Amino acid sequence: MPTTAIPGNLASQLRRSQRRKKAFAISLTLPLLIFLLATFIVPIGALLVRAVENPEVASTLSRTVSALDKWDQTSTPPDAAYAAFAADLAGITEQADAGGLARRLNSEISGARSLVMSTYRALPFDTGLNPAQIKARMLEIDARWAEPGYWQAIAKNGSRWTPDYLLTSVDLKRDIKGDIVKVDADSAAFFKILLRTFEISAVVTIFCLLLGYPLAYWLSTLTPRQANILMILVLVPFWTSILVRSAAWIVLLQSNGLVNRSLLELGFISEPLPLLFNRLGVIIAMVHILLPFMILPLYSVMKSVPASYLRAAVSLGSSPLAAFFRVYVPQTFPGMGAGGLLVFILSIGYYVTPALLGGADDQMLSYYIAQYTNVNVNWGMACALGAVLLSATLVLYAVYRRVVKSELSLG
Numbered sequence: 401m402p403t404t405a406i407p408g409n410l411a412s413q414l415r416r417s418q419r420r421k422k423a424f425a426i427s428l429t430l431p432l433l434i435f436l437l438a439t440f441i442v443p444i445g446a447l448l449v450r451a452v453e454n455p456e457v458a459s460t461l462s463r464t465v466s467a468l469d470k471w472d473q474t475s476t477p478p479d480a481a482y483a484a485f486a487a488d489l490a491g492i493t494e495q496a497d498a499g500g501l502a503r504r505l506n507s508e509i510s511g512a513r514s515l516v517m518s519t520y521r522a523l524p525f526d527t528g529l530n531p532a533q534i535k536a537r538m539l540e541i542d543a544r545w546a547e548p549g550y551w552q553a554i555a556k557n558g559s560r561w562t563p564d565y566l567l568t569s570v571d572l573k574r575d576i577k578g579d580i581v582k583v584d585a586d587s588a589a590f591f592k593i594l595l596r597t598f599e600i601s602a603v604v605t606i607f608c609l610l611l612g613y614p615l616a617y618w619l620s621t622l623t624p625r626q627a628n629i630l631m632i633l634v635l636v637p638f639w640t641s642i643l644v645r646s647a648a649w650i651v652l653l654q655s656n657g658l659v660n661r662s663l664l665e666l667g668f669i670s671e672p673l674p675l676l677f678n679r680l681g682v683i684i685a686m687v688h689i690l691l692p693f694m695i696l697p698l699y700s701v702m703k704s705v706p707a708s709y710l711r712a713a714v715s716l717g718s719s720p721l722a723a724f725f726r727v728y729v730p731q732t733f734p735g736m737g738a739g740g741l742l743v744f745i746l747s748i749g750y751y752v753t754p755a756l757l758g759g760a761d762d763q764m765l766s767y768y769i770a771q772y773t774n775v776n777v778n779w780g781m782a783c784a785l786g787a788v789l790l791s792a793t794l795v796l797y798a799v800y801r802r803v804v805k806s807e808l809s810l811g
Contacts, residue, residue: 444790451783454562456504457554460497461488465558468551477551479531485554486534489516490523507778508553515544565784570594590768594788597764600679600754601747604686608694608743609736611687616698616735620705631699634692642689646756649685650676653757681757689753690746694739701735741800745793765789 458465463484471477492498498520505512522541525534538545556574557564567573567580571588575581582588615634619627637645652658653675660672675681705728713723751766765785772782 447783447786447790450779451565451787452561452563453780454504454557454564455560456501457557458560460492460501461485461554461558464488464554468555468558471551471555473552473555474548476546476548479535481551482535482538482545483531486519486523486525486538489520490525492520495520503777504557505550505553507776507781508557509549511544512550512553515542515550518542519545565780566787568781569784569788590765590785593763593765593768596761597748598792600682600686600762600764601744603683604690604747605694605740605744607683607687608691609740612691612694612698612739613732613736616695616702619695619699620702627699634695637689637692642752643756645689646685646753649681649688649757653681653684676757677759679758679762682754682762685753685757686747686750690743693742693746697739697742698732698735701732701738705731737800737803741796745796748789748792 461484464481467481467484468477471481489498492501498517502513502516502520505516519538519541525537529537535545544550564574568583569590571583571591572580573583619630619634622630650657654660655672655676657675659675660669663669663673664671675684709727709731710720710723713727714720718726748764749766750764751770754762754764755767765788769782769785769789772778772785
């Protein structure tokens, strides 16, 4: 059957109409894309850049770094390095910049902050001094300038980009030769903190699953009206501040709180249980806060499982319990995986609840990120620890995708 050709003006009108529709669709999504770029992509990019950026030494002590370029890092630095350091330090006009330099070097070697600031306050020296005289003047201010360790810290951080923050976040470091080695056993801390973070998050996820699965199953068997009413109780934690919920648990779990008083009056215990400022209190509060994130994915999946499957399995000779575990539970694996992943990812970034209800050995990685941000003012280290959490989240998500795909392919 012969086809009718579309007139040229009609074809151009169709193309213009399609372009207008496409432009309209893009204009609708453009605000969302801009919002995501400004609040998600750019902050993550800035975090990753700041985790490897090291501008304090490179931007303020450029001449000193050049003078130390051929230094063997074991003997006393050349006189020219002392003269270059005095010139660079005297050129810093803002005391805040000098303080930032001192803090950065102090993170490498203890005592560098007081050493740099005392020398900065003594500058400028008299004009016309040669490098040997400048060296003598600096040693007169503080004899520690003769120790190679402080100069090694300057030479090590002469580049604007460094892997040191990321290495420190996993208890590694660079030695004098630049080789990557493990930190001393006394200084190793972050790997244990990371393991503690994963351990607490895993325990919270398991308890959320154990408590959330039967509750979600019960909700899925109710009528829509009954389930909606009870779902309000599940969603109550969403409507309450985390700080308020954590404070409420402090009231409940303290020595003379409601839990201990009830157990004492019932005769189950003879003295109050230590439920606060320890690992147990942290887990109880986190399970309560994160339980809805486990129940909602499970409930969504369970509602899509036909009840006739269980009846069919029982009618074919299976016991109700065996039918439940062999027919029903495998179909809820996607909900278990989604809820478990969501709870675990949220748990590894928790800060307020462990800080209020936990002890010194119960703080998670986010606590130390806050310490480096607010107390030590070491943004590089804070961003490196944040990058570790981001990497852990991406790895978990990748593993989840592979596991879910394999389960779905098996039917």
